[in-house]
Amino acid sequence: MALLQIAEPGLSAAPHQHRLAVGIDLGTTNSLVATVRSGSAVVLPDEQGRNLLPSVVRYAPDGDTVVGYAAQAEQSRDAANTVVSVKRFMGRGLVDIQDVGRSPYRFVDAPGMVQLVTRAGNKSPVEVSADILRTLKERAERSLGGDLVGAVITVPAYFDDAQRQATKDAARLAGLNVLRLLNEPTAAAIAYGLDNDSEGTYVVYDLGGGTFDVSVLALSRGVFEVLATSGDSSLGGDDFDHRIYCWILEQASLHGLTAQDTRLLLTRAREAKEALSEHASTRITALLSDGLTVDLELSQATFHDISKTLLDKTLLPVRKALRDAKITIDDVKGVVMVGGATRMPQVQKAVGDFFGRPPLTNLDPDKVVALGAAIQADVLAGNKGGEDWLLLDVIPLSLGIETMGGLAEKIIPRNSTIPVARAQEFTTFKDGQTAMSIHVLQGERELVADCRSLAKFVLRGIPPMVAGAARIRVTFQVDADGLLSVTARELTSGVEAHIEVKPSYGLSDDEISRMLTESMTHVQDDINARKLREAIVDAESLIAAIHAALEVDGDLLAAEERAELDGALAGLHTAIAPQQTREVNAATQRLNQISEPFAARRMDRNIQRALKGKNIGAL
Amino acid sequence: MSADFSQDHFALFQLPRRFRIDAAQLDSAWRTAAAAAHPDRFAAAGDAEKRVALMQATRINEAYQTLKSPLARARYLLTLAGVDTAEETNTSMPPAFLMAQMEWRESIEDARHGKDVAALEALTAQLRGDVKALEEELATVLDDAPDHAAAALLVRKLRFLEKLDQEIGDAIEALLY
Numbered sequence: 001m002a003l004l005q006i007a008e009p010g011l012s013a014a015p016h017q018h019r020l021a022v023g024i025d026l027g028t029t030n031s032l033v034a035t036v037r038s039g040s041a042v043v044l045p046d047e048q049g050r051n052l053l054p055s056v057v058r059y060a061p062d063g064d065t066v067v068g069y070a071a072q073a074e075q076s077r078d079a080a081n082t083v084v085s086v087k088r089f090m091g092r093g094l095v096d097i098q099d100v101g102r103s104p105y106r107f108v109d110a111p112g113m114v115q116l117v118t119r120a121g122n123k124s125p126v127e128v129s130a131d132i133l134r135t136l137k138e139r140a141e142r143s144l145g146g147d148l149v150g151a152v153i154t155v156p157a158y159f160d161d162a163q164r165q166a167t168k169d170a171a172r173l174a175g176l177n178v179l180r181l182l183n184e185p186t187a188a189a190i191a192y193g194l195d196n197d198s199e200g201t202y203v204v205y206d207l208g209g210g211t212f213d214v215s216v217l218a219l220s221r222g223v224f225e226v227l228a229t230s231g232d233s234s235l236g237g238d239d240f241d242h243r244i245y246c247w248i249l250e251q252a253s254l255h256g257l258t259a260q261d262t263r264l265l266l267t268r269a270r271e272a273k274e275a276l277s278e279h280a281s282t283r284i285t286a287l288l289s290d291g292l293t294v295d296l297e298l299s300q301a302t303f304h305d306i307s308k309t310l311l312d313k314t315l316l317p318v319r320k321a322l323r324d325a326k327i328t329i330d331d332v333k334g335v336v337m338v339g340g341a342t343r344m345p346q347v348q349k350a351v352g353d354f355f356g357r358p359p360l361t362n363l364d365p366d367k368v369v370a371l372g373a374a375i376q377a378d379v380l381a382g383n384k385g386g387e388d389w390l391l392l393d394v395i396p397l398s399l400g401i402e403t404m405g406g407l408a409e410k411i412i413p414r415n416s417t418i419p420v421a422r423a424q425e426f427t428t429f430k431d432g433q434t435a436m437s438i439h440v441l442q443g444e445r446e447l448v449a450d451c452r453s454l455a456k457f458v459l460r461g462i463p464p465m466v467a468g469a470a471r472i473r474v475t476f477q478v479d480a481d482g483l484l485s486v487t488a489r490e491l492t493s494g495v496e497a498h499i500e501v502k503p504s505y506g507l508s509d510d511e512i513s514r515m516l517t518e519s520m521t522h523v524q525d526d527i528n529a530r531k532l533r534e535a536i537v538d539a540e541s542l543i544a545a546i547h548a549a550l551e552v553d554g555d556l557l558a559a560e561e562r563a564e565l566d567g568a569l570a571g572l573h574t575a576i577a578p579q580q581t582r583e584v585n586a587a588t589q590r591l592n593q594i595s596e597p598f599a600a601r602r603m604d605r606n607i608q609r610a611l612k613g614k615n616i617g618a619l
Numbered sequence: 620m621s622a623d624f625s626q627d628h629f630a631l632f633q634l635p636r637r638f639r640i641d642a643a644q645l646d647s648a649w650r651t652a653a654a655a656a657h658p659d660r661f662a663a664a665g666d667a668e669k670r671v672a673l674m675q676a677t678r679i680n681e682a683y684q685t686l687k688s689p690l691a692r693a694r695y696l697l698t699l700a701g702v703d704t705a706e707e708t709n710t711s712m713p714p715a716f717l718m719a720q721m722e723w724r725e726s727i728e729d730a731r732h733g734k735d736v737a738a739l740e741a742l743t744a745q746l747r748g749d750v751k752a753l754e755e756e757l758a759t760v761l762d763d764a765p766d767h768a769a770a771a772l773l774v775r776k777l778r779f780l781e782k783l784d785q786e787i788g789d790a791i792e793a794l795l796y
Contacts, residue, residue: 150662179662319795380662392653416684419658419677479673480658542665589666596667603656603671607679610655611633611648 019149021179021381022140023187023373026129026153026167028087028236029209029340031055032367033136034374035144036383041191041371044143052366053139055209057131058082059120067135076263079104081118085210085238086132089114089125090170091162104259113166126170133174147533150177152377154369156211157183157396158231160442161454161484168481179380181481184208185215186226186393187372188338191363200333201227203321205351205359206369207314208339210236214318216325216332226394228324228415230317235310237273237341243306244269244298248284252294261288268294276300277343304346311350318354324415335359340366392417399454399476399484402439404429406448411476414444418482423475425491432464436472438488438497459488459497528581535584539572542588546595549602556601568594627699628682638696638761640686649683689754690777693761693770702767704774716776723783731790739791743784750780 022044025032030052034043043051050069058071059081066074075082083105089097094109106117115122133153140148153176155167164181171178185204192202199219206213213231245266249255257265268286275282281299288294322328335351337359342348352358363371376391394417400410403426412422428436436459443451462470471491478484489496546569550557557565568591575587629636632648654660656675661668685691694704712720723746730738757773760766 180659316795320792323792380659382662391659392650392657417653417680419673420680421677422681477677480676545664545668592666595665596671599665599668599671600675603668603675607631607652607655607675608633610651 018383019381020140020144020146021149021151021374021377021383022136022144023152023182023370023375023377024133024136024154024176025184025187025370025373026087026133026155026170027055027208027369028085028211029055029238030366031132031136032370033140034367034370035140036374036378041374041378043367043370044140046139053132053135054084055086055132056082056084057086057128059118059123061119063120065120065131067131076260076267079259079263080106081120083116083118083123083128086116086125086128088210088234089116090129091160091164091166092125104263112162126166126173129167129170130173133171133176137174137176148176149381150179150377152180152182152187152373152380153178154182154184154187154373156206156208156231156233157185157213157215157226157229158211158233160397160452161399161482162452163233164482168483178481179377181483182373182376182391183213183215183226183229183393183396184369185213185229185336185338186217186391187369187376188336189215189217189219189372190375190391191368191372192336192360201325201327201331202334202336203318203332203355204336204338205314205318205342206231206338207341207347208236209341210234210238212236212314212317214314214321216321216327225392225417226415227327228321229394229396230321230324231396232313232317235313237270237339239310240273240307240341240344241266241269243310244272244284244303247298247302247306248294248296251296252292254288254292254294258289264288265294272298273303273344276303277345300345307344307346311346314347315350315354329355336368337361338365338368393480393482394418395420395478395482397442397452398444399478400441400451401426401474402441402448408441408443408446408448408451411474412478416478418478419480421475421477423473426472426474427468428462428465428470428472429467431467433467433470434462434464435460436462436488438474438486440484440486454484455486457486457488457497459490459495461493461495462490463493463495465492532579532581532584535581535588536576536579539576539584539588542591543569543572546591549595549598553598553602553605556605557598561598565591565594565598628686628695631679631682632686634686636696636699638689638693638758640692642687645683645686649679652679653683689757690774690781693757693774693777696761697767697770697774700767702771704771706775706778709771709775712775712779716779720779720783727783727787727790731794734794736791736794739787739794743787743791746780746784746787750777750784753777753780 020035022033022035032043032051032053034041045051046053046068053068054072056068056071056075058066058074058078060066071082075084092114093112094107094114097107097114107114108117108122110122110124113124113126115124116128137148151171153167153171155164159167167181168178185206188204188206189202202217202219204213204215204217211231211233212235213229215229216227218225218227248265248269264286268284272282272284276298281297284294284296284298286294332355335355335357337348337351342361342365348359348361394415395412396414398410398414399412400408403409409424411424412420426436437456438459439448439456440454441448441451442454445451459472462472473489473491475487475489476484487496546565554562572587572591575583627636632645632652634640634645634648653676656672656679658669658672658676661672685695697704726742727739730742753773753776757770760769760773
């Protein structure tokens, strides 16, 4: 991409100042935070030097919220108040959760998303995830010595809209500015692609603690293009633990275990799984609450046998992704392994056998996602020109609406490159119909009942007409984070209805700010000081960006437009001086508004210039 | 005052307005334009720039999707020429084409019942051959000897074949997964 001679409008803002940004891998089993320091991505350890933060949150009797290893240590003793694998519950209703009985938690079905009953009250998975994110944020700020500008948070590529929204809500609740939600396999490819300078079609096989993702990526000339993604949002290393756990129950003829014993044996199962990555066999011992002792020997071969169906289950989405990407195994240049579960020898062997080549394992499979996210965060925060590479992502699941007869009509097909917008026209089916209900769906199946319901809203005020005369245009817009908003408009009358799809599953802005306030341990003054500081930082970087833009493209403005823009700039300068948050924000907003036409013209010029540079270069 | 949305998709990518296009050139132009306007470039920018980037990137992707697919590209060329392909309203088809359709459906049904994935894959290959032939015809009536009515009929035929392709794909997925 060296041919491109484009000024980077957003990135030229403040070239000298390093902005602290992190990448966060919010995993089912473990979470990590990484950053780019002196040009290379590193995972930030805790004060004891440990890289991983177990994604475990305990609500302790003394009212404390304990996160990580300390919480994990109490897991078997206090199972009901120690939340593990909360990621499985993100954006999920009670009906979505498999094996509620197998879980040590008591769930209540709150509107949209389940909540867990703990001694600290009912906790939504968003709140629990926010506790994990807050711990990582504090770790990063302590280790980097300053406030974070923002974070890139990774999600499984297979996450649907509700799960993505829940993740974003959790980040906001933790006080993090989300620069971008990034698909985990894509983050892995960033980490690998940049380090190894690869070109070609790659498959990312990501078997994490609780989710399985497979992505097909095309890497060429610094562009990462996601060709297809598939996966299973409830399949992961935990399931391998569970197979061992079931094997223990069977071998030792155990039944009717207490929640505490269940936890203990699951922990032993996990330890056995990890041991079997290094050794041919391992011993499993446990003392149960009724005094019974478990003492068993598990061999790698037996483990392989009892987990074989799980391995086969991962290969189905792999086939599907290859099919979607319209490629065959022979087209694949390499397979990247991600997720701690890919350390299991039988996983590496199964993948190697399927693709006819050994998979790439030279980066630590636990860290690779966080490292990739950190690299992306560094670019998005504006520390590094993004001209070296660019990420073109796709939506994982088709989006559509319900039509007559309970059928789903796709509006945006899966694997469309985002951002994307698509409109479709519908009509009324009854004479004099004045309202139309819009039911937004996500999924590949034909029947509404088989798809995930994202939102329902009603377009009212349609003028009465004969059936079929009204023209209702439904527009779907998916932004670069993969989040959807839907607009319905009756074209003859101009009546409009709009919804940000953060439906029953998302939190409203009010709920977020209420939770934020509740969770704040600072006094009000601190919060206000912080808000002011953030407002001024935003204002100053906007001023710098516009000055930089004027220097390059000032000729795009007529004299009076330039005068108006200069006025808004001066206005913002004036507003910063008296240090009033509200005035600063208002003046920032005004400057943004006035500079929009300028931004649009610059964008056009940049695109045209980029294409010209290209065409000349190609001659 | 906002971005120049009046440009057609071909002009946007600086490509000649015709059916036969150089796929590699389109890909390359799309990547370049998408790279210049991608919202990731503006994550640290002001709200105005973010909004404009989102709009432009969306439009660039839409233009690319339209030009990449031969069917969508033909339909778009006809729209630019003021011709309605009438895909929803005009369902009249030459009898031979309809006969062929029925035979296709029977073959798909047989293979589906026989759970014969290989046969379905073979049908896909055969169908794509037919699609190619229709696209050749489209190139002729759009670029060489313009005949809008003929082109509109070919678009409607291709639409039929596209649905068949989708049905075969669904059948394969239903059998595999």
